[in-house]
Amino acid sequence: MSLSMYDAAVPGMVRSLKNLDAIIDKAAAYAAGKKVDPTVLMASRLAIDMLPFSTQIHRATETARGGAARLAQMDIPSLPDEDKTVADLRDRLAKVIAFLESVPTETFTGAEDRTVTQKLAGNDMTFPAKQYLFGFVIPNFYFHVTIAFAILRHNGVEIGKADFIRGI
Amino acid sequence: MSLSMYDAAVPGMVRSLKNLDAIIDKAAAYAAGKKVDPTVLMASRLAIDMLPFSTQIHRATETARGGAARLAQMDIPSLPDEDKTVADLRDRLAKVIAFLESVPTETFTGAEDRTVTQKLAGNDMTFPAKQYLFGFVIPNFYFHVTIAFAILRHNGVEIGKADFIRGI
Numbered sequence: 001m002s003l004s005m006y007d008a009a010v011p012g013m014v015r016s017l018k019n020l021d022a023i024i025d026k027a028a029a030y031a032a033g034k035k036v037d038p039t040v041l042m043a044s045r046l047a048i049d050m051l052p053f054s055t056q057i058h059r060a061t062e063t064a065r066g067g068a069a070r071l072a073q074m075d076i077p078s079l080p081d082e083d084k085t086v087a088d089l090r091d092r093l094a095k096v097i098a099f100l101e102s103v104p105t106e107t108f109t110g111a112e113d114r115t116v117t118q119k120l121a122g123n124d125m126t127f128p129a130k131q132y133l134f135g136f137v138i139p140n141f142y143f144h145v146t147i148a149f150a151i152l153r154h155n156g157v158e159i160g161k162a163d164f165i166r167g168i
Numbered sequence: 169m170s171l172s173m174y175d176a177a178v179p180g181m182v183r184s185l186k187n188l189d190a191i192i193d194k195a196a197a198y199a200a201g202k203k204v205d206p207t208v209l210m211a212s213r214l215a216i217d218m219l220p221f222s223t224q225i226h227r228a229t230e231t232a233r234g235g236a237a238r239l240a241q242m243d244i245p246s247l248p249d250e251d252k253t254v255a256d257l258r259d260r261l262a263k264v265i266a267f268l269e270s271v272p273t274e275t276f277t278g279a280e281d282r283t284v285t286q287k288l289a290g291n292d293m294t295f296p297a298k299q300y301l302f303g304f305v306i307p308n309f310y311f312h313v314t315i316a317f318a319i320l321r322h323n324g325v326e327i328g329k330a331d332f333i334r335g336i
Contacts (some may be wrong), residue, residue: 003171003280003298012302046214046322112171127336130171134180135336142310143332149311150318154214164311168295168303 005071006108009133013064014100015167016145020060021093023149023163028086030157038086044151053151055081057089060144061096067137068100070116071129072107173239174276177301181232182268183335184313188228189261191317191331196254198325206254212319221319223249225257228312229264235305236268238284239297240275 031038042054051059058081069076076099083092116132117124127136149164199206210222219227226249237244244267251260284300285292295304317332 003173003176005171007298008171008176008302012307015303016307046318047324050321112175130175131336134176135183136333138306139180139184139310139333142307143314143317143329146311146314147318150214150315153218154322156215161311165304165307168299 004105004108005111005129005133006103006105009068009071009108009137010100010103012138013068013141014097016142016164017061017064017093017097017100019164019166020057020145020148021090021097022166023152023157023159024086024090024093026159026163027152027157030152039084041152041155041157042084042086042089044155046147046151046154050147053148054084054089056144056148056151057092058083060141060148061092063137063141063144065096065099066118067133067141068103070118071111071114071133071137072103073111073114074103074107172273172276173279173297173301174271174273177236177239177276177305178268178271180306181236181309182265184310184332185229185232185261185265185268187332187334188225188313188316189258189265190334191320191325191327192254192258192261194327194331195320195325198320207252209320209323209325210252210254210257212323214315214319214322218315221316222252222257224312224316224319225260226251228309228316229260231305231309231312233264233267234286235301235309236271238286239279239282239301239305240271241279241282242271242275 027041028038031041043052045052062078065076066078079092083089111129114129115126116129117126149159153159195209196206199209211220213220230246233244234246247260247263251257279297282297283294284297285294317327321327
């Protein structure tokens with residue numbers, strides 16, 4: 001048994017996005033219990049100059065989708081960053097999970113020897129694939145998922161570490 | 169060139185811990201500028217029933233150190249969870265970075281075929297090594313680093329995503 005870039009990239013992100021979907025469900029129930037429009041929670045931030053929950057979900061999903069597609073050398077359009085409601089965000093998660101689950105493992109064969117180019121702040125940046133996955137995609141992905149978690153937790157949603165790490 | 173468990177585990181966590189050290193430096197300067205004992209910031213939380221900043225650092229470093237040691241089949245004692253001050257926490261980070269940088273890459277050869285046992289909530293849990301690294305160590309590590317970041321950011325420390333992702 002050897003280690004592939006697929007093993008390193010895909011299953012962990014899929015599981016984490018599924019956990020995020022269940023966390024959004026708890027957030028919606030919490031808002032309903034407080035008689036607050038759940039869109040308020042989706043628009044919450046940890047600081048006024050940080051991105052809101054909905055954008056954290058956009059970033060997490062684009063990092064996962066774009067990261068996997070670039071490593072697999074697949075061409076996929078990004079999803080527009082317009083989702084704001086619970087239903088929109090769950091639909092977005094479902095699309096990205098379905099995409100990740102559809103990526104054939106063979107597309108990652110030899111991916112560790114590729115380079116990956118991504119536009120960052122308007123400039124094309126090229127990375128060796130291992131650096132891209134372990135130094136950029138994975139840290140960014142978990143950053144946005146965790147900030148999303150933190151926004152809800154800070155607002156009182158009853159979630160814990162188990163909701164984040166579930167499914168191993 | 170092939171992919172090793174070392175590539176997947178060690179360099180990303182080392183870089184992230186170095187970034188965390190620089191972030192703590194900014195936090196200490198911010199507290200000093202406000203004439204607040206920086207230990208107050210190290211004891212801050214995002215919610216009263218979440219762990220404080222200092223414990224987020226304990227968890228991140230123990231996840232990194234214990235995770236790498238278990239995958240490499242090295243026997244290391246855990247560090248006591250007593251650090252509370254900026255100096256303590258930076259010393260802890262330095263020790264863990266030095267340990268990670270000292271782990272010989274060869275100790276990870278074939279690690280993808282190992283199983284790893286870790287005590288969780290009092291029970292010995294055994295995982296296939298890939299699941300342990302990608303489903304447990306890496307998500308937990310970035311979870312605690314990101315919550316630490318979020319605690320400081322929420323308290324007004326002027327840090328941004330670049331401080332988190334620096335060094336790729």
